[in-house]
């Protein structure tokens with residue numbers, strides 16, 4: 001059996017490498033992705049694709065409160081600048097939030113809805 005070769009950047013098989021289609025965007029609002037460890041193994045891994053395309057992005061992999069302790073401290077320190085993208089009954093449009101705050105960081109939860117909800121509950 002022939003070994004499959006992968007692109008070091010996008011980590012897709014070389015035959016379907018996406019790198020030539022990716023143009024880096026200098027995003028002014030930094031994205032912080034909380035990624036469940038199981039998502040790192042998903043072939044599509046959209047967070048990794050985002051990291052290819054965005055200049056200002058952090059991916060924090062974890063599943064316990066301990067894994068996100070440093071991020072939690074950062075969010076407490078920057079609470080007026082951080083917003084979480086998550087649908088709920090108390091969600092507000094980002095445009096509305098930006099009128100009262102200068103959002104500099106957006107938190108995204110990467111995982112199934114069940115895993116994202118678990119991250120949200122921490």
Ligand SMILES: [Zn+2]
Nearest residue numbers: 007010017019
């Ligand atoms: Zn590639």
